[in-house]
Amino acid sequence: MKVLITGGAGYIGSTVATACIEAGMQVVILDDLSTGLRAFCEGRDLYEGDIAEPEILTRLLSDHPDIDAVVHCAARIVVAESVTDPLGYYDTNVGRTIVLLQRLRDAGISRIVFSSSAAVYAGESGQGADENSPLAPSSPYATTKAMVEQILKDAATNDDFRAIALRYFNPIGADPQMRTGLQNPLPSHALGKIMRARATGEPFSITGTDWPTRDGSGLRDYIHVWDLALAHVAAVQRFDDVSTPDEPYQVINIGTGEGVTVRELVAAFERVTGEPLPTIDTDRRPGDQAGAFAIVDRAADVLDWRAERSVDDGVRDAITWAAKLPSVR
Numbered sequence: 009m010k011v012l013i014t015g016g017a018g019y020i021g022s023t024v025a026t027a028c029i030e031a032g033m034q035v036v037i038l039d040d041l042s043t044g045l046r047a048f049c050e051g052r053d054l055y056e057g058d059i060a061e062p063e064i065l066t067r068l069l070s071d072h073p074d075i076d077a078v079v080h081c082a083a084r085i086v087v088a089e090s091v092t093d094p095l096g097y098y099d100t101n102v103g104r105t106i107v108l109l110q111r112l113r114d115a116g117i118s119r120i121v122f123s124s125s126a127a128v129y130a131g132e133s134g135q136g137a138d139e140n141s142p143l144a145p146s147s148p149y150a151t152t153k154a155m156v157e158q159i160l161k162d163a164a165t166n167d168d169f170r171a172i173a174l175r176y177f178n179p180i181g182a183d184p185q186m187r188t189g190l191q192n193p194l195p196s197h198a199l200g201k202i203m204r205a206r207a208t209g210e211p212f213s214i215t216g217t218d219w220p221t222r223d224g225s226g227l228r229d230y231i232h233v234w235d236l237a238l239a240h241v242a243a244v245q246r247f248d249d250v251s252t253p254d255e256p257y258q259v260i261n262i263g264t265g266e267g268v269t270v271r272e273l274v275a276a277f278e279r280v281t282g283e284p285l286p287t288i289d290t291d292r293r294p295g296d297q298a299g300a301f302a303i304v305d306r307a308a309d310v311l312d313w314r315a316e317r318s319v320d321d322g323v324r325d326a327i328t329w330a331a332k333l334p335s336v337r
């Protein structure tokens with residue numbers, strides 16, 4: 009099988025590429041390296057350019073007329089930036105995706121696995137979300153994900169594509185063999201802030217301690233990026249069983265099924281490092297939500313996939329990767 013991975017030089021796409029290669033697939037990567045790293049594509053067939061650039065698409069598709077499926081990871085992904093540059097986000101994530109999809113359709117490539125996000129769900133109230141939970145994306149970034157889902161759903165009905173949208177929850181960790189990981193050593197999510205606190209010696213702020221969760225701190229569903237990558241392998245391998253002519257558009261949550269509160273994440277960090285991490289309780293920040301975890305029955309049913317790695321595994325791999333990153337960049 010040959011798989012085109014857009015955004016295959018990024019955190020998730022590069023890890024998906026490794027997992028696909030280990031599963032015996034051939035991989036082609038399309039990435040403009042805007043945030044991705046060339047080092048993540050070493051020895052891989054990289055086409056460097058924008059997902060909507062006509063010349064590069066022509067070259068790629070004529071070099072590889074035998075692409076069986078596309079994993080579409082390329083996107084701009086920073087929520088705060090999407091608020092200050094909504095047009096840029098709609099342009100890249102939606103507009104250029106449409107151009108890419110048209111070119112794929114014209115080339116007769118119709119199996120699409122799309123990187124969607126749990127950010128499309130409404131009302132993160134500390135509870136589980138299944139694929140039928142109400143949607144209400146709360147940022148331009150999240151709206152771009154919901155819009156592409158809608159586009160794929162409509163195009164699938166029209167026979168142009170069959171598509172599987174994977175709604176990722178909160179990816180953490182790195183390739184367990186440390187070949188790839190986050191390009192940013194101190195990301196803005198809770199684990200990144202915990203790692204920053206440890207590096208600076210400042211206490212870590214637990215922002216909001218009165219959420220409707222078991223200990224009052226916010227809750228997320230931390231999915232190890234290698235488990236996430238294996239979900240893509242399953243989606244590609246089982247594509248024709250999952251996305252059928254009768255039901256050509258499918259949405260699948262990809263998470264662990266377990267919520268982990270911020271206090272529990274701190275405890276995991278302390279277990280992994282063997283050191284206490286000073287924390288302070290602070291007020292909620294504007295725009296924060298209690299969070300949600302994935303209800304993952306569908307992924308188990310249709311992909312025969314379940315997350316296997318623990319939050320401790322994710323924390324350990326994130327720490328190991330952050331130490332290695334300066335030598336990779």
Ligand SMILES: NC(=O)c1ccc[n+]([C@@H]2O[C@H](COP(=O)([O-])OP(=O)(O)OC[C@H]3O[C@@H](n4cnc5c(N)ncnc54)[C@H](O)[C@@H]3O)[C@@H](O)[C@H]2O)c1
Nearest residue numbers: 015017018019020040041042043044058059082083123125
């Ligand atoms: N990281 C998360 O927490 C998370 C959660 C849910 C969903 N996702 C989705 O997963 C996908 C991958 O995210 P990531 O965390 O690996 O981000 P990333 O920034 O590491 O990867 C995105 C990749 O796409 C490339 N890219 C961006 N715009 C491009 C363009 N116009 N043309 C060609 N390449 C382009 C970048 O260079 C980068 O390599 C995204 O679609 C994102 O929305 C991520």
